[in-house]
Amino acid sequence: MHITKIRIQNFRLLVDTTIDLEDELSLVLGKNNCGKTSFLLILDKFLGLSAGRSAFAFDDFSSDFKDYLRVRVENPASQPTVGLVPGISLKIFIAYEDDDYLSNIGNNVIMDLNVDNKTIVLAFEYHTSEESIVKIREDYEAHKSEKKENAKALFDYIKEHHTKYFDIAKKSLLYDHLSEHEDDLVFTDLIKEQVRIDKIINFKWVSAKRKVSNKDSDRALSALSAQIYKKLEATNSDSAARDNFKDLLSNTDKSLNAVYEVLFKGVLDDVKAFGGIRKGDSVIRIVSSLQHRELLEENTTVMYGLNLGDHSLPENYNGLGYMSLISLIFEIKLAQHEFEKEEENPADINLLFVEEPEVHTHPQMQCVFIKNIKSLLSNGIKALDGRQRNLQTIITTHSSHIVSESNFHDIKYFKRIGNAITSKNLKDLEKEYGRHSAHYKFLKQYLTLDRSDLFFADKAIFVEGDTERILLPAMMKKLDQDDYIADFENDVESPILPLHSQNISVVEVGAYSQIFEKFMDFIGIKSVIITDIDSVKAVPVIDDKGKPKTNKDGEVITTLDACPVGDPDASATSNSSLKFFFGVDGLADLVALTADQKVLRKDGLTKEWINDSAGHLRCAYQIKVVVPNTYHARSFEDAFFHLNKKFLTQRVFDANNDYLKEAFPTLPMGATKDFCAGRKGPYELASAKISKPSLAMEILLNSTEEKITILSKEGKQKTISKDFSNWDTPVYIKEALIWLKND
Numbered sequence: 001m002h003i004t005k006i007r008i009q010n011f012r013l014l015v016d017t018t019i020d021l022e023d024e025l026s027l028v029l030g031k032n033n034c035g036k037t038s039f040l041l042i043l044d045k046f047l048g049l050s051a052g053r054s055a056f057a058f059d060d061f062s063s064d065f066k067d068y069l070r071v072r073v074e075n076p077a078s079q080p081t082v083g084l085v086p087g088i089s090l091k092i093f094i095a096y097e098d099d100d101y102l103s104n105i106g107n108n109v110i111m112d113l114n115v116d117n118k119t120i121v122l123a124f125e126y127h128t129s130e131e132s133i134v135k136i137r138e139d140y141e142a143h144k145s146e147k148k149e150n151a152k153a154l155f156d157y158i159k160e161h162h163t164k165y166f167d168i169a170k171k172s173l174l175y176d177h178l179s180e181h182e183d184d185l186v187f188t189d190l191i192k193e194q195v196r197i198d199k200i201i202n203f204k205w206v207s208a209k210r211k212v213s214n215k216d217s218d219r220a221l222s223a224l225s226a227q228i229y230k231k232l233e234a235t236n237s238d239s240a241a242r243d244n245f246k247d248l249l250s251n252t253d254k255s256l257n258a259v260y261e262v263l264f265k266g267v268l269d270d271v272k273a274f275g276g277i278r279k280g281d282s283v284i285r286i287v288s289s290l291q292h293r294e295l296l297e298e299n300t301t302v303m304y305g306l307n308l309g310d311h312s313l314p315e316n317y318n319g320l321g322y323m324s325l326i327s328l329i330f331e332i333k334l335a336q337h338e339f340e341k342e343e344e345n346p347a348d349i350n351l352l353f354v355e356e357p358e359v360h361t362h363p364q365m366q367c368v369f370i371k372n373i374k375s376l377l378s379n380g381i382k383a384l385d386g387r388q389r390n391l392q393t394i395i396t397t398h399s400s401h402i403v404s405e406s407n408f409h410d411i412k413y414f415k416r417i418g419n420a421i422t423s424k425n426l427k428d429l430e431k432e433y434g435r436h437s438a439h440y441k442f443l444k445q446y447l448t449l450d451r452s453d454l455f456f457a458d459k460a461i462f463v464e465g466d467t468e469r470i471l472l473p474a475m476m477k478k479l480d481q482d483d484y485i486a487d488f489e490n491d492v493e494s495p496i497l498p499l500h501s502q503n504i505s506v507v508e509v510g511a512y513s514q515i516f517e518k519f520m521d522f523i524g525i526k527s528v529i530i531t532d533i534d535s536v537k538a539v540p541v542i543d544d545k546g547k548p549k550t551n552k553d554g555e556v557i558t559t560l561d562a563c564p565v566g567d568p569d570a571s572a573t574s575n576s577s578l579k580f581f582f583g584v585d586g587l588a589d590l591v592a593l594t595a596d597q598k599v600l601r602k603d604g605l606t607k608e609w610i611n612d613s614a615g616h617l618r619c620a621y622q623i624k625v626v627v628p629n630t631y632h633a634r635s636f637e638d639a640f641f642h643l644n645k646k647f648l649t650q651r652v653f654d655a656n657n658d659y660l661k662e663a664f665p666t667l668p669m670g671a672t673k674d675f676c677a678g679r680k681g682p683y684e685l686a687s688a689k690i691s692k693p694s695l696a697m698e699i700l701l702n703s704t705e706e707k708i709t710i711l712s713k714e715g716k717q718k719t720i721s722k723d724f725s726n727w728d729t730p731v732y733i734k735e736a737l738i739w740l741k742n743d
Contacts, residue, residue, distance in 0.1 A: 030414030
């Protein structure tokens with residue numbers, strides 16, 4: 001028996017969110033404020049120790065439901081919305097098999113005896129009713145009449161009194177296995193039928209707030225060890241070791257009694273002297289009564305050190321990361337022992353929620369944790385009747401290191417769209433890729449091994465090569481500095497957040513960004529693809545005799561060769577990404593596209609990328625520029641050399657016009673001299689044999705910093721340092737970064 005999915009409605013940003021769960025482990029990912037903590041809290045509020053009306057606050061309602069409630073209260077003529085849950089709802093879908101232990105879900109919980117229907121739906125609500133809405137309206141009107149100008153606003157009034165109008169409901173809903181939908185109108189009231197939910201689902205969670213510190217007084221791990229001992233004792237685990245422990249304590253009591261008799265003799269004689277012990281009364285003795293539980297809690301310390309020899313140290317001397325990891329393992333083990341109840345069988349499903357295991361731990365520890373967590377949890381939950389019960393675990397994380405070591409199919413991706421959260425299964429991407437299974441396999445390996453930080457990014461830049469990847473941080477900083485200067489000079493009070501302060505992931509994908517297109521659509525974050533226009537022309541294929549080859553019809557066989565964009569014979573692009581995203585290969589078509597026409601979104605029906613100025617993906621490639629003269633580059637290097645001829649010339653020639661090879665050792669001397677002298681163009685220099693990563697590093701090494709003074713319209717003055725001031729960013733990249741920077 002296991003939970004297959006959970007549906008949450010009207011709880012904070014979880015307006016209507018369905019999360020599929022794996023049989024063993026589900027890893028929930030997402031950026032900050034995307035509902036991961038809300039997912040945990042609603043489970044705790046309905047299933048945990050804090051369950052009940054008092055667990056909910058008015059602010060737990062989604063903004064949509066609050067707006068609905070306002071309309072219903074303020075407008076007596078308004079009607080309830082059909083199908084809308086009148087409050088917060090949690091639905092848990094459970095699959096069972098015939099050989100499962102079914103006594104806890106029999107009778108009142110199983111709603112359909114059809115042998116093909118093996119699903120039950122438990123529904124939990126914090127809801128109101130039509131009568132209660134009328135009562136809110138009446139009570140609020142009375143409040144306004146009494147308080148007049150001091151009356152509270154409607155939401156403030158409901159916030160204070162919501163428990164009078166909302167109540168808890170627990171139901172088992174009829175589930176149609178053919179349509180795969182639950183029926184909210186056909187149910188059993190589990191509260192009325194006195195069904196014990198905790199026998200069906202037992203929920204526990206390990207908080208991200210670890211109770212560990214490096215303070216001298218901290219003994220959190222020791223306290224946890226005592227709690228684990230209590231559970232071990234209750235479940236008769238390791239009984240021989242426990243009995244041996246008790247025997248040792250009993251013998252210690254006898255030895256201490258003899259010591260106490262001498263130690264406290266003077267005190268007892270004084271009591272006798274003051275008449276505290278009368279003749280015939282029982283003799284007072286101070287005896288040892290060591291209790292194994294209290295002894296562990298008050299008198300044990302978790303130690304660490306090399307082989308725990310002569311140089312072991314107490315727990316609070318350990319690093320915070322190790323203490324956090326040890327505490328996490330202790331708490332998970334404690335939860336497992338608590339699932340295994342003392343005097344009765346455990347619940348049918350035991351749900352463990354682990355929040356952000358990466359807290360305080362470095363990347364290697366995080367990787368080790370996620371690699372081993374399944375083996376720690378794989379034994380399930382032992383029962384008194386010998387039938388093992390299911391243990392399902394949910395882990396939330398912000399750690400790309402944990403993701404990189406995880407099973408791709410375990411991942412659930414939470415994404416915020418407007419004021420609501422949606423949950424996606426990464427394993428569904430496999431269906432999206434379909435026949436391109438090799439692409440999916442590559443994507444899965446690439447994301448988990450190298451670029452799992454994409455899951456937590458707000459924006460992404462997909463670049464073709466090393467040159468762009470190395471130079472992008474500098475280009476982003478240059479744009480931020482230019483914007484800062486403009487904002488200061490124009491007294492802008494609320495400038496756009498700098499690119500370097502935004503959560504942007506840069507991913508190198510070569511010329512194969514189309515392999516990532518389904519993933520780009522899947523995560524839906526604002527993204528830029530920076531690539532090359534890669535102009536080509538048809539040229540004859542020459543045989544060994546230097547003559548053009550022909551086919552059987554006598555037609556000249558041609559091949560496509562790289563050429564400048566301005567070549568009269570340039571007719572197409574060889575760039576597979578541009579062909580894929582724009583559906584054309586004609587060079588003229590790509591040159592004609594405007595900036596807005598390069599912004600795309602994926603059509604849900606055709607699955608094609610189409611132009612949409614409000615889309616979340618932009619393709620950036622070289623465009624025609626007029627500075628320092630009219631020119632259309634073919635590649636990044638081509639565009640950079642054209643725009644920065646002055647920068648290059650100043651760095652490779654000294655005051656005596658002697659060539660400085662050490663400035664740009666990557667560039668061929670002859671080609672560079674010809675370019676700087678105007679004998680060759682930027683295309684010819686870019687086509688020379690160049691190590692592109694080395695060129696990028698040399699550009700940075702030859703960059704200079706400039707001190708400038710800026711003046712605002714209001715007369716404020718400031719001197720700042722402007723980095724990378726002696727070269728400019730190619731226009732097509734700068735335009736794309738400006739688009740990406742703006743929300």
